[in-house]
Amino acid sequence: MQQIIEVIKQAFGSIPFEQLLREFMLYSTKEPWFFTEFSFLFTFGIFLFFYALLFTQNSFRKIYLIAFSLFFYYKSSGPFLALFVFQIVVDFLFARKIENKEGTSKQIWLGVAILFSLSFLLYFKYPNFILENTNWLLLTHFEPVDLFLPIGISFYTFQSISYIVDVYRGEIRSSKSFLDYAFYMTFFPHLVAGPIVRAKDFLGQINSPENLDARRFKESLFRIVTGLIKKLLIADYLGKYVDMVFDNPALYTGGENLLGALAYSFQIYFDFSGYSDIAIGLAFLLGYRLKENFENPYGSTNVTEFWRKWHISLSTWLRDYVYIPLGGNRKGALNTYLFLLITMLVGGFWHGASWQFVCWGAAHGLALALHKAIHKHLPEGKWMDFLGGIFTFSFVTFCWIFFRARDFDTALLMLNQMAIATSETDFIGFWFSRNELAILLVALLSWTIIPGNWKRKAFELTFYVPSFFWFFFLLAALQLIIQFRDTLVQPFIYFQF
C-alpha cells in the first residue's frame, strides 16, 4: 500500500500540471487533435461525465456539446475555427432566405449559396492545381501558393451544400433554431473526416437523443475500440510497408510492388472505416445515430455494388446531388454512362487537386458505366459472384495505385515493375522476410470473404459480456495499441534475381 501511495505521489508530483493545462488549451500544429490521441480520449471521458449530468436539460446539453465540438475543431485546425463559424452563420441565413423565396430568385439565391460554400473549398484546395495547369497551358510562370487546408473543409462543405439543396427542394424545412443548425454542423464525431451527415437524417434527432442502455453502451464501446485497433494497429502497421514501396518502387521487385498495392488497399480501408467506426461509436454513446459508412466493400461482386458499400455517405451524396440532378438514368443509356463518368470525376476531384485523382475517378466512372451496360448480359451464380469479387477487388486495388502514388511516373513505374519484374520467388522471399506482414495480409484477405452478417453475429456474442468488464476491454485495447504501435516492419530481404 505504501508503495502504491509513493508511486502516485511520485507520478502526480512530477506532472507539470500548469504547463500541461497551457498546452492543452492551445492549438499546436505539431499535435492536432484527433480521435486517436490519448489526450482526446481522456478529455472525452471528462466531457462525457458532465454530458450525463446535462443530458435531460435540452438547451444546456446542446450548448455544451456545441462548445466541446468547437473546442475539438479548434484543437484540430486552430484559427480556421473562425472561418468555420462564419460559414455556419452565413449558410444558416442563406437557407432561411431560400425557403422564403419563389421562382427565379429562389434559384439565384441557391446558386449564390452554393458558390459561397464552394468558394472556400476552391480557395484552399485547388489554387495550386489551377496555377500548375495554367502554367502548363499558357506557358506562364505563376509560383505555387503555400496554403494550409483547413481540416474537414471538404466534408463540412458538402454537408452544408446538402442542407441548402434539401431546403431548396423542399425536402426539409430550414432549421428555425440556429442552435440546432450549429449543432448539426459542428457535431464533433463527424466533423473532421465524416461520415458526411445529411440534415434530413440528423436534425430530427437533435432534441431527442436516445437513451444509453446496456446494449447501446456495449455497442458504442465496441465500435470505438475496433475503430482504434483498425486505425492504429492495422492501418498504421500496413502503412509503414506501403510508404517504403510507394516512395521508391524501383528498389522493390514486381512481387513486392504488387503486395505494396495490396497492403495499401487494406490500409486505406482500415484507416477510413476505423475512423468512421470511432465516429459512429462516439455519436452512439452520446445518443445520436450516424449512418454506416462502409459495409464490407471488398466483398463486393461488382463495381456498382462496391460503390454502394464504400464511403457510403460520399457515394450517396454524389448520387443525390450530382448524378440525379444531371439526369440519372432518365435520359437514355448513353447519357446515363456520361453522367456516371461525370459524377465519379467530381468524386475523384473531391478527394484531391491532382490529375491522379481525376484519373482514379475516371477509371471508376468508366467501370460503373461498363457494368451498367453489360450487367444484364452477364451470367449469374455463385461462381460468377466469386470471379466478380476477385475482379472487382483487383480493379479497385489497381486504381488505388494512382490514388496513392506521388505522381503519375511513380504509379507507372510500379505497374512496370509488376509487369516485368515479378516472379514466384518474390513471394517466397516476402514470406520469409516479412512473415508477420504476410500473415496479416492473408488474414485480411480471408476477412473480406466472410459475409458481413456472419461478422455481425460474431460481434454480438461479445454483448453477453457484462457492462462492468468493458472497462477492462477498453484498457486492454489501449494497452495493445501502445504495445504494438511502434513496432517496425521487418526489414526486407531482396531475393536474388
Next chain:
Amino acid sequence: MNRLYLVWASICFILACSALYLYSYIPSTYLLADQEIKKLFEIEKAAEQDAKIIEVAEIDTIPTYVIPADTAQMVYSAIPEPILPDSSVDDSTQHRILLIGDSEAGGMKNVLNDYCQSNGHKLVATVEWASATSLNFAKSDTISKIIKRYRPSFVFVLFGLNEVLAKDYVTRKTLAKGFHKRLSGIPYAWIGPTNWGYDYVVSDAFQAAADSAAFFSSKHLVLPKAVDGRHPSLPGYRIWMGNVANWLQESSRWKIRMMPPTRFGYPKKYKAIVLNAADYRGY
C-alpha cells in the same frame, strides 16, 4: 433515462487513460507472458529523440554561401604519378563495384566507371543520394537492400559534403558506425568529403568509424571547383580519383587494381540510382 451507463462510460475512459498515464511514471517495468508491458510515454520519448536527431541533420546541411567562391589563388592538387599495385594485389580479380554516396558520388561515378572498365572491374550500380547526410545512410535500410540486390564484391563510399560544418563528433561517429554495419563485411573504400576549409569533425568521425586503413581522408586535397562553388569540377574529380587510386593500390586495407584509365569516356553500363534526401529521407 438511465444516465448510469453514460457515467460508467465516462469513468471507463477516464480510468483507462489515467491508468496508462500513471503506469508511464512507474519506474519499474512489468512483464506479461515474457513480454515487457510498454509505457505510453516511451513512444512519445522515442519520437522526440528521433525528432532531435533529424533536427541535427537538417540544420547542419551546408549552405552554399559559406563555401569560398574565389579560389583563383589556390594551388590545386594534381593527378599524381601512378603507383604500381602492391605485390599483394591479384591482377586477375575482377570486382563487381558499387558506389554509394551523396551528390559528390554523382560527380565521381563516370570517372570511377572509366577506372573500373580500364582495370577489368565492373561498376554495377551507383547510388547518388543528393543532400543526404550520415543520418540518412545510418537510419535507412535502402543501402542494405541495394547491396543485396547488386551483390557487389567491393563498395566505394563517398559522402559527407552535406555535413562538413557539423561539430558534433560523437553523433557523426555514431551515425557513421550505424552506416558501417550496413556494409555487411563487404570490402570497401570509404572516401571522405572534399575539404573547402570547413571540415571540423566529419572526416575524423568517419575515419574512427571505418576499419583501419579503409578510410581515405580527402582533407589534404585542393581541387578545382565546379561553377556551383560547392562540388569539384570534372578535372577536380579526376585529380581526386587519381589520388584515391594510388591509395587503393598501395596502402588501403583491401587493395585492388586501380591503374589510370587508358582513356576517359567508357560506355556507361552501370545502373544509376538517383535519390534526393529532400524527397526521400529513406527511413
